Amino acid sequence: MTEITPEVLEDYFGRTRWFAGKGRPFRVSRIRALAELRGEHPNPDSTVIHLVTVEYSDAEGGTEDYQVPLSSYGEYIEQIGHAFVTALEHDGGTRYLFDAVHDRYAMALWLRAFVDAEENGEALIDGLRFRRVPGGEPLDPALRGSPLSGEQSNSSVRFDDTAIMKIFRKVSPGVNPDIEIHAELTRGAVESVAALYGWLEIEVDGEVMQLAMLQEFLRTASDGFELAAGSVRTLLADPTQSVEDSGGDFAGEAARLGEALAQVHATLRERFPAETRGSDATGALSRALNARLDHALGVVPELEWQSARLRALYSAVAELDGLDVQRVHGDLHLGQTLRTSHGWRIVDFEGEPGRPFAERSLPDSPWRDVAGMLRSFDYVPGVVRLSRVNPGDVADDDEHLREARGKEWSQRARARFLEAYTAAIDAAEGEGSAPTEHERRLLLDAYVADKAVYEAVYEKRNRPTWIGIPLAALAELDV
Numbered sequence: 001m002t003e004i005t006p007e008v009l010e011d012y013f014g015r016t017r018w019f020a021g022k023g024r025p026f027r028v029s030r031i032r033a034l035a036e037l038r039g040e041h042p043n044p045d046s047t048v049i050h051l052v053t054v055e056y057s058d059a060e061g062g063t064e065d066y067q068v069p070l071s072s073y074g075e076y077i078e079q080i081g082h083a084f085v086t087a088l089e090h091d092g093g094t095r096y097l098f099d100a101v102h103d104r105y106a107m108a109l110w111l112r113a114f115v116d117a118e119e120n121g122e123a124l125i126d127g128l129r130f131r132r133v134p135g136g137e138p139l140d141p142a143l144r145g146s147p148l149s150g151e152q153s154n155s156s157v158r159f160d161d162t163a164i165m166k167i168f169r170k171v172s173p174g175v176n177p178d179i180e181i182h183a184e185l186t187r188g189a190v191e192s193v194a195a196l197y198g199w200l201e202i203e204v205d206g207e208v209m210q211l212a213m214l215q216e217f218l219r220t221a222s223d224g225f226e227l228a229a230g231s232v233r234t235l236l237a238d239p240t241q242s243v244e245d246s247g248g249d250f251a252g253e254a255a256r257l258g259e260a261l262a263q264v265h266a267t268l269r270e271r272f273p274a275e276t277r278g279s280d281a282t283g284a285l286s287r288a289l290n291a292r293l294d295h296a297l298g299v300v301p302e303l304e305w306q307s308a309r310l311r312a313l314y315s316a317v318a319e320l321d322g323l324d325v326q327r328v329h330g331d332l333h334l335g336q337t338l339r340t341s342h343g344w345r346i347v348d349f350e351g352e353p354g355r356p357f358a359e360r361s362l363p364d365s366p367w368r369d370v371a372g373m374l375r376s377f378d379y380v381p382g383v384v385r386l387s388r389v390n391p392g393d394v395a396d397d398d399e400h401l402r403e404a405r406g407k408e409w410s411q412r413a414r415a416r417f418l419e420a421y422t423a424a425i426d427a428a429e430g431e432g433s434a435p436t437e438h439e440r441r442l443l444l445d446a447y448v449a450d451k452a453v454y455e456a457v458y459e460k461r462n463r464p465t466w467i468g469i470p471l472a473a474l475a476e477l478d479v
């Protein structure tokens with residue numbers, strides 16, 4: 001039998017949306033078959049989960065492991081032609097391999113295994129451990145799997161209106177924070193997340209590796225960023241109207257989202273280690289903020305005139321009495337929120353991609369998440385205006401008015417989000433050792449500034465025409 005070659009996978013990786021290393025020089029250095037799932041016709045003859053190691057040859061270097069499930073057929077399947085990977089010679093015949101995420105007959109094998117796990121909490125197939133969360137709803141094995149379209153760093157498959165399975169692409173040994181946090185929030189019956197139904201793991205070189213997560217499908221969900229952008233578009237269609245009168249006000253939604261985040265944070269604080277740290281922690285945080293700024297100044301010289309103000313802010317952080325830390329989301333923005341008919345839901349607790357799991361699960365300040373949301377609200381009008389029209393096509397007066405309206409939208413959304421969040425966590429905590437209003441503000445401003453500095457670097461490298469968004473935010477930061 002011929003083997004899958006590194007070249008075939010290198011080519012395939014370059015065409016996927018989930019491969020993080022596009023644009024970097026890389027090669028596939030190792031291909032391991034982890035486990036095999038088999039079914040009956042019309043299923044593929046076999047579906048093999050591969051672990052593919054990618055090695056980078058740029059200055060940064062390093063390796064990454066990716067999960068690639070491939071289903072194999074004796075003939076070319078036209079319907080999943082877009083997911084075709086390669087053809088292999090085998091026993092005088094040809095085997096056609098497809099990315100199994102796009103193959104509903106292959107995905108039915110995953111679902112079947114999760115159904116089989118209902119009774120005993122787990123099902124074992126060729127070393128794969130399909131695990132179910134106790135007390136979950138029974139699943140129908142006849143549900144049809146279809147892959148989600150859209151920008152994603154992993155691959156998700158929905159099973160009709162019932163469940164969604166996220167197949168992690170970049171994988172590493174250890175507990176995936178997305179599974180770990182969803183498990184606890186599901187046990188805590190937190191409303192503002194999608195309930196966890198189960199997950200899939202396997203042992204690789206003596207360590208557990210988590211490969212997929214099965215969750216409640218939120219059938220009425222709209223993407224938070226899209227919803228916010230729609231609201232801004234409505235507003236900008238007639239910028240002579242005030243935000244309140246335009247039908248494009250987002251303040252109420254923002255407030256409810258603030259409450260949802262407070263609920264999630266309160267449960268994370270109860271169910272994971274949380275503590276108040278002293279001056280060691282505030283000093284370390286201050287140094288980390290300064291280090292990020294040092295690095296950014298090398299990439300974005302436009303930040304230079306802000307640096308004295310930012311450094312003063314970061315020095316004040318070092319003087320704070322203490323720092324409350326707990327488990328947090330770690331990568332929160334409007335694109336990680338969904339609005340359902342029952343309220344807001346927060347998704348994707350994997351944390352900051354690119355950092356090791358062990359680091360991502362360390363306690364951190366919840367204000368980092370709050371800052372992520374505030375920055376996200378600020379991006380919405382900027383993104384809408386940049387994607388709206390050719391700037392030369394509109395009259396200047398209108399454009400100024402639009403800019404002012406956009407700012408007003410974002411200020412209202414941020415203020416209401418923050419107000420509702422703060423009120424909800426104060427209610428949950430009760431009075432007591434809560435930091436003063438001034439201390440909170442200072443810490444939040446520092447995280448907001450840090451996030452904007454990070455964005456400035458990102459935009460400089462990836463979308464230079466967008467850099468005005470974080471730069472304007474830094475200039476306006478009232479510190």
Ligand SMILES: Nc1ncnc2c1ncn2[C@@H]1O[C@H](COP(=O)(O)OP(=O)(O)O)[C@@H](O)[C@H]1O
Binds near residue numbers: 215216
């Ligand atoms: N439980 C769910 N129900 C419905 N849609 C979901 C659910 N979870 C995620 N999604 C959709 O899938 C997208 C990607 O999910 P996410 O968990 O953020 O994956 P990734 O880790 O690849 O970013 C979300 O933006 C959302 O549109």
Ligand SMILES: [Mg+2]
Binds near residue numbers: 335336348
């Ligand atoms: Mg996401």
